[in-house]
Amino acid sequence: MKITKVFMFMVLVLLAIVVVSGCSEQDIVTETDAAQSGGEETKEEESRDEKNHFEKDDEQILNIMEMGALTLLDSVIAQDVGTFNVLNNVNEGLFRLDEDNQAIPALAVEEPEISEDGLTYTFTLRDANWSDGTPITSADFVYSWQRAIDPATESPYGPYMMTGTIANAEAIAAGEMEPSELGVEAPDDSTLIVTLERQIPYFISLMSFGTFYPQNEAFVTAAEDAYATNADQVLYNGPFKLTNWDGSDGSSWTMEKNEEYWDAETVVLETINVDVVTDPQTAVDLYTSGEKDITFLAGEFAKQYSDDPEVMEGQSPNVFYFKFNQLREDERTALANEDIRRALAQAYDKEDIVGKVLADGSMPANYLVPSEFAFNENGEDFRSINGDMLEYNTEAAAELWSQGLEEEGLDELTLELLGEDHNVAIELNEELKVQLEENLEGLTIDLKTVPFEELLALEEAQDYDLLHTGWGPDYLDPMTFLDLFVTDSPLNSMSYSNEGFDALIESAKGELARDPVARWEAMAEAERILLEEDVAIAPIFQMGTMSLKKPYVKNIVKHPFGSDYSFKWTYISGKE
Template sequence: MKSKKWLLLMALTLVLSMFLAACGGSKEEDKPAADKDKEDDQATENPAEEDGEPDAEQVLYLEERNAIPSVDSAIVEDQVGFNVLNNVNEGLYRLNQENIAEPAMAAEEAEVSEDGLTYTFKLRDAKWSDDTPVTAEDFVFAWQRAIDPATGSPYGPFMMSGVIKNATEISEEKMEVSELGVKAIDEKTFEVTLERPVPYFLSLMSFGTFYPQKEEFVTSKGDAYATNSDGLLYNGPFILTDWDGTGDSWTYKKNEHYWDAENVKLDEIHVNVVKDSATAVKLYQDNKLDWARVTGDLAMQYRDDKEAVIEPETSVFYFKFNQERGGEKTPLANENIRKAIAKAFEKNDMADIVIADGSTPANFLVPTDFAFDENEKDFRDLSGDHLVYNVEEAQEHWKKGLEELGVDSLKLEILGGDTELSKKMDEYFKSQLEGNLEGLSISLKEVPFSVRLDLDTNQDYDIQVSGWGPDFQDPISFLDLFVTDGPNNLMSYSNSEYDKLIEDTKGELAVKPAERYEAFAKAEKILLEDDAAIAPIYQRSLVILQKPYYKGLVRHPFGADYSYKWAYVSGKK
């Protein structure tokens, strides 16, 4: 097995070679091998190597920290939803055990036109869980639905604009949905026309937004589509059962209609939402869970346990500063107020004492051990640190900001999650910020994840603890989030110089790797150091307790977190 960093470098090399051959480019989202990568001496490989044969009841008991907001591929935008989607459905390509995108619903590699604009996919004889065939029309319908403004897809415009022909114009309601560059040539031939050559396009085909949907089924369900287990069709390794759309538990069962069912070893996976580590550890010790995340003080306690696995991630967490709420400018529209808050909390203690799971302080947006230039140099070495903790500078910015606003105090709300760790973090932020910035009063709003998504979408917050795990391997996976009016911006940030730098990396700089990375570094500096549009907090690691008989789990460094397709039970006593 090769280290994840090797895969990253090979992915970059592959993408660059593909790009030069195509002589063009767009969103340089290098996605063939590994993206949300986690290189660590303890966890450079997937944590559970295949060892032994299935020799026990093929049933596992796992946990998630949040309920499922949605399993509609056009609507999913969260970690839990994409993880579920990845295990019950499948697109043209799927990430394999080495995190390489390979044909899945596609029977073979795509045929690509000489100009790099047209991709033709021949579909395999795959079936939905109702025993009907997966067809090219299923992809046409799903992609059109995801880009249709009426659907309100958060990822459709984000993933398709500038990539699929006419996607941008459709998302802006300047063209009809039927004009999207997708076509069913026949039942088993799907053709895609791109806006411009996109060298990473095939790797995008493993991402959940591009999964198929059967129109007849979706329309027959109406508003009930994807609201519970029976409101979905499945074409992946498992089907979802025992999910009522709101509950805190669900079950995966092997999908006997899946085209590769003979390689799926597990019969069932039972999942329960467990929001705090103490409960998760207790259930694990009582053999009611085979896998459990551990955070906070318990992470420090268990990280050296013989059954612990440290999983470094490339997810970065940060404060989002909302500059407009309810049609009115907020105090966070003031640059000095944002800079004051960004520099007023101690990140080392946050990582080492509050989180205590191997996570590291972040003075950046693009994570470490993630993106490398053509000389194998980490992007972080090029871009450096930004918004480093500095109380004196924070207080200077605070004083200036209050004077500019004509006030001597401010009340602000921090929007966070309702898990044990989220609550501890929020209390820490409140203590740090109120203690270091005189006149600041912080209230905490701690809500379930699905509620937080709604509040984010509606920009109904002041400061939000947010985070991003990349969907593909490239700095733009993070930096493209904050372009003006971007679908994931949702905080009214805008900087024309920043926008131009990001656009240049998709166009004229796409075949100039060194200049492209320089543009990314300039953009990150503008976003953080100059504008303090967001305030980085930490780069996440996970402490996982995993039973030794749980084999073959594949962790993905981008997109969905895990695949259970190859998992099995062996050696359980």
């Protein structure tokens, strides 16, 4: 997911407080669920018995902060983690992640029926309503999914998530078929039939992702261009509904309990007040004064509060890295030279960066697929196959750098490093500049910092040399990281292409769907080619999270993919 997702650096201080393969058609669902148990602890340290027998306060109000404005709440258009976080709490799809990060039926009343060939899923919907009291029907899913794949909608995630997954999605996205020909149909109000292009071992995990939420056609059509631009122009079907929000400002909003939600009796919180606070000092001050219940720590604040009894630390599966743009303004760049890329990738000390700048539990990353994220049926971490790659090595980097410059006929090289204009991102990129210039003679790094939306536009246009970016997983499988870099991926945007890499990804998505061991090995080899052989990208760190949380805030559920957190099970207990 783009990290404001899939690339926003401020997620370092957002509320991120914190594989899978099927052996047979009937195993496609259960294998995914079983793999999730291999990850880190995903909820607060309280026993199930304590949680189910709590004493709640009379006032159930949570006060939190976000660092990015909420400007549009259209699940078909959403592409950043901040928006998906809100969507996850005010809406839901066929499945949702539960307290143990298992994908469980939500608007689907039970697990789907799966055809013998593993290509047809039949879902039965439960009786549930939109926030205005109108019934949710299978037609709402058909409309939303067709809207997401329609080229006219310009959905960032629709084609990416559906192509190669839902039947006919690729041809529709290319304008060769009509959206109505997408492999999804509603024979009646409570039945949804989905036809896949190929077997997808992680398909049920996908069904919890925001792009696959339903939308009410009559409501969306009536709202026209105003749809999802303020609280009154959205229908909600999740635990909460939005109030006091206008996308033209987006600096604050309120989530109130949705009494129309089918599982409303589970929801304890009545109100969640959210304010956008971009300055770390202000955020800490609001927490210490008692005005806010949670704040997020990085850099100097992480060091300052590391021993505070209210501090919470966690590991995130979000990985940050450099993208090397090999073609800019239709001309080959020096970054098309493998020796230059490899030199850059080994010329900065990741241990020093995470300790000096971040200090929030982030780990050096010598990989793309994160640690403690994807596990096979034997509980083995995907990371154990390739281990570390592109490790810090100044001597090797200097030799490769000299060799690469000679190959390009250069004595020196100036590269632009594009990053987001957030305090921590700026500080981190400044440190990277110092280390790269110090370790690679003749290198000059020009820092370019821009707002997130501009960064996305520059990336899409390939108007950059080096891009400091990152990705958070959309579903529970290594593929959510790997297929970003196939030749025709809309998220490649750096002119990297390797036929062998593409073939491995294609086989892992297709013919190997029923062979979990071979599929696992194919994805590992693809990662090795991407990093160790081609140095298409250069990993920097796997994100850690550090925050302060008031002890009376109980059971915020943290997720390793999709959105960051859920408030469905959160409650206030013991606030003085």
